[in-house]
Amino acid sequence: MTARNGGAYLERLRTHSPELWVGSEKIVDVVGHPATAGAAAEIARLYDLQFEDGNEDMLFEPADGDGPVGVQFLEPRSREDLEQRHAMHKKWADSTLGMMGRTTDFVSAMLMAWNANADFFGDNADKVRDYFRHVRDNDLFLSHAIADPPVDRSKPASRQPDPYTYLGVKEQTAEGLIVSGAKMLATAAPYSDEILVWPFSLRKFAPEEKPYAIAFAIPTDAPGVRLICREPFGGGNAFDQPLSSRFDEMDAVVVFDDVLVPWDRVFINQDYERVNRIWEINSNAFTGAQTSVRLMAKLQFVAGLAKRATEVVKTDQFPQVRDALGEISTYIELTRAAILASEAGATPNQDGVLFPDLRPLYAIRNSGNRWYPRVREILQQILAGGLLYQPADVSAFDSPIASDLAKFYRGPDNSSVERISVFKVAADLAVSAFGGRHELYERFYAGDPMFLRINTQFNQYDWTEPLGLIDGLLATSAEHARTAGSAEPDRTDGGAAA
Numbered sequence: 219m220t221a222r223n224g225g226a227y228l229e230r231l232r233t234h235s236p237e238l239w240v241g242s243e244k245i246v247d248v249v250g251h252p253a254t255a256g257a258a259a260e261i262a263r264l265y266d267l268q269f270e271d272g273n274e275d276m277l278f279e280p281a282d283g284d285g286p287v288g289v290q291f292l293e294p295r296s297r298e299d300l301e302q303r304h305a306m307h308k309k310w311a312d313s314t315l316g317m318m319g320r321t322t323d324f325v326s327a328m329l330m331a332w333n334a335n336a337d338f339f340g341d342n343a344d345k346v347r348d349y350f351r352h353v354r355d356n357d358l359f360l361s362h363a364i365a366d367p368p369v370d371r372s373k374p375a376s377r378q379p380d381p382y383t384y385l386g387v388k389e390q391t392a393e394g395l396i397v398s399g400a401k402m403l404a405t406a407a408p409y410s411d412e413i414l415v416w417p418f419s420l421r422k423f424a425p426e427e428k429p430y431a432i433a434f435a436i437p438t439d440a441p442g443v444r445l446i447c448r449e450p451f452g453g454g455n456a457f458d459q460p461l462s463s464r465f466d467e468m469d470a471v472v473v474f475d476d477v478l479v480p481w482d483r484v485f486i487n488q489d490y491e492r493v494n495r496i497w498e499i500n501s502n503a504f505t506g507a508q509t510s511v512r513l514m515a516k517l518q519f520v521a522g523l524a525k526r527a528t529e530v531v532k533t534d535q536f537p538q539v540r541d542a543l544g545e546i547s548t549y550i551e552l553t554r555a556a557i558l559a560s561e562a563g564a565t566p567n568q569d570g571v572l573f574p575d576l577r578p579l580y581a582i583r584n585s586g587n588r589w590y591p592r593v594r595e596i597l598q599q600i601l602a603g604g605l606l607y608q609p610a611d612v613s614a615f616d617s618p619i620a621s622d623l624a625k626f627y628r629g630p631d632n633s634s635v636e637r638i639s640v641f642k643v644a645a646d647l648a649v650s651a652f653g654g655r656h657e658l659y660e661r662f663y664a665g666d667p668m669f670l671r672i673n674t675q676f677n678q679y680d681w682t683e684p685l686g687l688i689d690g691l692l693a694t695s696a697e698h699a700r701t702a703g704s705a706e707p708d709r710t711d712g713g714a715a716a
């Protein structure tokens with residue numbers, strides 16, 4: 219009942235394989251199947267990191283636990299705790315080059331906030347606390363499924379073609395809720411032990427949406443839970459697909475086919491008013507820290523890749539290439555600054571748990587979804603046709619065209635193998651299907667970019683200071699006008715144009 223290593227993670231995944239569909243194939247061994255094996259091994263590596271020499275700060279002893287557990291579950295009560303969480307996120311993000319957005323420290327950050335503000339759940343508060351301890355002490359991998367399937371976006375849940383298109387409650391039994399319907403794009407669900415489910419909607423829930431106003435946790439291998447995967451990008455070799463062969467975290471639609479959710483895992487039961495207030499938990503303060511640290515790692519990786527690739531072909535001497543690389547490093551430093559500002563401005567909740575300042579984290583969420591597509595565009599602009607200047611696969615090095623490769627695919631200071639291996643990485647990010655999915659991910663993982671920005675930077679934004687400045691100017695201009703004896707209109711006439 220303490221932190222686990224990669225072997226224990228893989229063993230549990232092997233023995234609790236979810237019902238996973240890739241096309242018509244039912245994958246029964248997530249750990250061994252070529253499409254999923256690479257990412258499963260990478261996730262196992264994250265668990266192993268917790269036990270590596272020098273990484274002692276990735277574990278801590280909770281006062282109410284039986285031994286060391288992962289720092290992803292640490293409720294921060296001091297600046298040092300926040301920094302320890304930050305360092306943990308960064309180690310995991312660096313290990314996956316920022317290519318896995320939903321490593322389990324994302325949903326555990328969410329659940330940790332739920333635990334810290336468990337009173338929000340009213341009568342179910344203790345269930346949330348128990349569940350948090352269960353996940354922490356078993357070091358479980360969680361994914362989350364919150365978005366609804368895009369069947370008819372013009373209508374709310376209750377008016378979809380079938381009442382159980384969107385996930386809703388069908389029945390209440392002595393054992394728990396029977397739920398049916400689907401949730402979209404649970405990233406990393408095939409690799410997870412359990413799924414945290416709650417509703418995420420652009421619409422406010424009305425009383426008739428009650429059956430859909432539910433939050434619960436369910437093991438990924440629970441009877442009736444089916445995962446339908448998108449096209450896998452894994453399965454290739456590490457030379458030709460250096461990123462997609464290892465870091466395809468997979469996205470899956472989760473189908474709930476009359477699934478029993480036991481009462482002890484039901485956190486919100488058909489309570490639409492509570493669902494409409496779910497933001498009060500403030501879990502974005504912690505998920506925002508994870509996503510910002512992960513974005514920083516990804517931007518650093520892309521910057522390093524772009525620098526190395528342009529050095530190889532000596533385009534790094536051109537000013538527009540340097541300017542473009544400088545644009546990426548600017549985004550890195552803005553992200554770093556926002557993370558530090560969020561820690562410096564952290565405030566305690568009623569129980570002394572320090573919540574990072576959301577404002578800089580929201581600013582990064584609302585920028586990262588626009589920066590990343592731009593960064594991918596920069597890769598295409600500065601590496602240009604070089605992204606496709608590659609043999610189809612590694613077998614070419616051992617073929618009659620090997621001498622062509624040696625001559626035409628080299629750089630001035632690099633062999634053809636060295637040059638091609640760098641550009642294969644770049645191509646995997648800039649032009650492959652895996653790379654396209656990454657762009658989509660960064661645009662949308664936190665929700666629709668336009669509504670996200672309206673909600674966080676306009677509706678919820680504290681306009682006091684900006685308005686204070688304009689109002690201050692207007693007040694002093696009146697005074698200046700009086701002192702200078704210049705004309706000043708009567709400000710009390712309501713501004714009527716008459």
Ligand SMILES: Cc1cc2nc3c(=O)[nH]c(=O)nc-3n(C[C@H](O)[C@H](O)[C@H](O)COP(=O)(O)OP(=O)(O)OC[C@H]3O[C@@H](n4cnc5c(N)ncnc54)[C@H](O)[C@@H]3O)c2cc1C
Nearest residue numbers: 362363364365368371402403404405420658659662665666
């Ligand atoms: C790679 C990837 C990974 C993801 N991972 C997860 C995950 O792990 N868990 C999870 O739960 N979800 C995940 N998602 C889903 C993500 O939360 C949604 O993509 C996001 O919230 C946007 O919703 P949508 O894709 O359904 O777009 P839609 O809501 O269908 O929007 C499509 C377009 O229609 C517009 N639109 C839609 N509704 C309205 C409206 N009411 N009024 C005005 N305009 C509207 C939008 O502005 C947008 O331009 C993932 C998505 C991607 C792409």
